[in-house]
Amino acid sequence: MEQNTQTQTLPEQTGEQALLELNDLHTSFFTKAGVVRAVDGVSITIPAGKTVGLVGESGCGKSMTAMSIMGLVSRPGKITGGSILFHGEDLLALSPKARRQMCGDKLSIIFQEPMTSLNPVITVGAQVREAILTHRRDVSKAQAREQVLDLFRQVGIPDPERRYASYPHQLSGGLRQRVMIAMAMACSPDLLIADEPTTALDVTIEAQILHLMRKLQQEHGTSILMITHNLGVVAEICDYVYVMYAGKVVEFAEVHELFRNPSHPYTRGLIRSLPKLQAAQERLYNIKGMVPDLLHLPEGCRFAPRCEQACPRCHQEIPPLYDIGGGHLVRCFLFQPEEEAMAESENAASHSEEGGTP
Amino acid sequence: MEDREILLQAKGLVKDFHVPGGVVSSVAGVDLDIYRGETLALVGESGCGKSTLGRLLMHLIEPTAGKVIFDGIDLDSISPAEMRALRQRMQIIFQDPFSSLDPRMTVGQIIEEPLKIHKLCPDKKAREEQVRALMKRIGIRPEYYNRYPHQFSGGQRQRIGIARALALQPELVVCDEPVSALDVSIQAQILNLLQDLQQEFHLTYLFISHDLSVVRYIADRVCVMFLGRICEIGDAEEVYSRPLHPYTKFLMDSVPLPDPDQRKEDKDLLTGEVPSPIAPPSGCRFHTRCPYAKEICTQEPPPQFRDMGGGHCCACHFPLR
Numbered sequence: 001m002e003q004n005t006q007t008q009t010l011p012e013q014t015g016e017q018a019l020l021e022l023n024d025l026h027t028s029f030f031t032k033a034g035v036v037r038a039v040d041g042v043s044i045t046i047p048a049g050k051t052v053g054l055v056g057e058s059g060c061g062k063s064m065t066a067m068s069i070m071g072l073v074s075r076p077g078k079i080t081g082g083s084i085l086f087h088g089e090d091l092l093a094l095s096p097k098a099r100r101q102m103c104g105d106k107l108s109i110i111f112q113e114p115m116t117s118l119n120p121v122i123t124v125g126a127q128v129r130e131a132i133l134t135h136r137r138d139v140s141k142a143q144a145r146e147q148v149l150d151l152f153r154q155v156g157i158p159d160p161e162r163r164y165a166s167y168p169h170q171l172s173g174g175l176r177q178r179v180m181i182a183m184a185m186a187c188s189p190d191l192l193i194a195d196e197p198t199t200a201l202d203v204t205i206e207a208q209i210l211h212l213m214r215k216l217q218q219e220h221g222t223s224i225l226m227i228t229h230n231l232g233v234v235a236e237i238c239d240y241v242y243v244m245y246a247g248k249v250v251e252f253a254e255v256h257e258l259f260r261n262p263s264h265p266y267t268r269g270l271i272r273s274l275p276k277l278q279a280a281q282e283r284l285y286n287i288k289g290m291v292p293d294l295l296h297l298p299e300g301c302r303f304a305p306r307c308e309q310a311c312p313r314c315h316q317e318i319p320p321l322y323d324i325g326g327g328h329l330v331r332c333f334l335f336q337p338e339e340e341a342m343a344e345s346e347n348a349a350s351h352s353e354e355g356g357t358p
Numbered sequence: 359m360e361d362r363e364i365l366l367q368a369k370g371l372v373k374d375f376h377v378p379g380g381v382v383s384s385v386a387g388v389d390l391d392i393y394r395g396e397t398l399a400l401v402g403e404s405g406c407g408k409s410t411l412g413r414l415l416m417h418l419i420e421p422t423a424g425k426v427i428f429d430g431i432d433l434d435s436i437s438p439a440e441m442r443a444l445r446q447r448m449q450i451i452f453q454d455p456f457s458s459l460d461p462r463m464t465v466g467q468i469i470e471e472p473l474k475i476h477k478l479c480p481d482k483k484a485r486e487e488q489v490r491a492l493m494k495r496i497g498i499r500p501e502y503y504n505r506y507p508h509q510f511s512g513g514q515r516q517r518i519g520i521a522r523a524l525a526l527q528p529e530l531v532v533c534d535e536p537v538s539a540l541d542v543s544i545q546a547q548i549l550n551l552l553q554d555l556q557q558e559f560h561l562t563y564l565f566i567s568h569d570l571s572v573v574r575y576i577a578d579r580v581c582v583m584f585l586g587r588i589c590e591i592g593d594a595e596e597v598y599s600r601p602l603h604p605y606t607k608f609l610m611d612s613v614p615l616p617d618p619d620q621r622k623e624d625k626d627l628l629t630g631e632v633p634s635p636i637a638p639p640s641g642c643r644f645h646t647r648c649p650y651a652k653e654i655c656t657q658e659p660p661p662q663f664r665d666m667g668g669g670h671c672c673a674c675h676f677p678l679r
Contacts, residue, residue, distance in 0.1 A: 057541035172632075235615060280595060283553075284550055286547045
């Protein structure tokens with residue numbers, strides 16, 4: 001069942017060149033309490049020049065997917081299977097040195113809290129310059145400095161000459177995130193992974209940063225993998241969206257299609273449980289229960305214990321991703337094509353007949 | 359309007375913090391009424407003073423100037439013992455359900471503690487019964503009485519924090535960002551729970567949040583703060599459908615909506631950053647970011663609280679209506 005889901009292609013994307021392809025990626029943590037399968041058979045395609053969203057709640061494996069791509073999974077975590085094709089080359093097969101050269105140059109990441117990802121005792125200018133000098137041997141320090149100032153201008157840091165010599169703590173959260181973006185864009189990467197880049201920011205600053213990311217993408221043609229829990233951010237900036245739940249992708253669609261026609265009961269529940277800005281509401285819908293403990297995952301569909309439409313089968317088998325039209329994929333038995341369901345039930349019936357006459 | 363009873367009143371509240379490099383007026387002159395039974399939301403960006411104001415109203419910190427009147431009692435004029443007794447009637451729920459619960463106490467002990475402190479239920483058995491009943495109401499299985507906070511998820515811990523606040527049957531509950539640390543699906547559960555409890559126990563909420571969508575859902579009235587001052591206050595419906603202060607409008611326009619057909623794309627964004635509270639701008643504190651600012655805005659502070667009808671007030675030289 002799991003096998004055939006991995007080979008599905010995404011119709012709208014076949015015309016576009018895939019920059020990054022995750023195939024059946026597995027990342028697990030080997031803890032004393034047991035094996036935590038944080039990323040459990042995730043397949044994701046990022047077309048060149050597009051923004052792809054990865055949404056889900058805490059613990060769904062979205063950040064670990066990013067860390068796996070960047071080669072930042074540390075013990076007791078380990079990538080246990082699958083492949084990560086970047087420009088058609090498997091990153092997992094590269095030597096550590098070759099991988100390191102690629103990260104920061106062709107692949108970049110920005111994190112949620114810029115304060116913890118910047119070095120507090122080095123000026124922000126020198127930190128961004130270091131990113132350039134590490135990957136561009138032919139650039140002199142003076143040239144690199146010029147490039148940094150230019151980057152600061154591009155990301156909208158006011159008074160770049162003065163800010164070059166500032167330490168991270170002297171900048172506001174919004175400016176620090178701009179520095180992080182400048183650093184990530186320093187080598188004009190092909191892919192920028194943004195892990196909750198605006199979650200720690202105020203809403204007016206969030207709007208500015210999203211605007212900046214869109215602008216940089218248009219200018220440089222960078223692909224973006226946007227990891228977020230915020231459906232508003234997804235709707236604002238993404239072209240395609242993957243919804244994750246407990247280590248698995250449960251739904252994939254083009255962004256307009258996803259919000260117009262959310263299909264997995266989890267996605268539908270998430271969208272319905274959002275308080276609305278533009279209308280007063282009597283009562284909020286809520287998904288009952290809570291996210292399962294990754295150490296004690298339920299049998300079958302992982303959302304089944306919280307799902308209002310779960311049937312007995314959902315508690316036994318993990319559904320595959322069904323294409324419900326135009327490349328919109330849903331991991332739910334509600335969307336099983338009729339012929340397939342018929343064939344299966346006939347099969348089951350003949351099986352039970354055989355079993356019934358020993 | 360007149361038939362509403364004022365439960366809590368702030369008059370000219372100021373709170374200064376002395377920091378290296380100057381004085382931060384975190385709350386710079388706030389007048390505010392909270393009516394019994396309502397949910398008043400305080401919204402604003404980080405550093406606008408909303409949490410400080412919440413703590414001032416609870417008398418958890420002393421104001422530099424101004425006073426707080428709770429149900430007719432001036433909190434400044436009463437003795438510490440009287441204040442302690444009054445605390446029964448006002449409780450607080452914190453943002454972070456991880457740091458606000460003592461990790462070495464069991465859930466039962468945590469919820470029971472306020473009852474013990476206020477000697478409300480001297481009989482041990484009866485007290486335990488009361489705690490179990492409360493746990494059940496709040497959605498934590500009473501069998502978990504002897505478990506520790508780390509054995510619960512964020513949403514459940516927030517429920518424990520709520521139970522602790524409600525143990526004393528308070529009249530006013532200050533909810534300081536109670537759902538911002540929670541996942542969306544859990545957030546909805548907690549918001550609904552807070553609403554049910556308000557009905558059941560006739561609570562008055564001061565709901566502090568930076569999330570404008572959450573506020574719209576839960577609040578009867580909304581108070582928007584910017585850099586230590588209130589810039590707009592009014593019925594939620596009014597404020598959301600007809601914002602008067604430019605800041606309120608920009609705040610609302612900045613929220614990314616879960617609808618790709620309503621993208622902001624390159625619609626005018628609020629430029630610049632929140633000015634430093636150590637050296638706030640002269641005149642209207644918002645003028646450095648305000649696209650409508652005129653000469654007068656840079657010099658004179660706006661008239662406080664011009665009522666534009668139905669108690670919808672705003673502090674702006676040029677309201678948007």
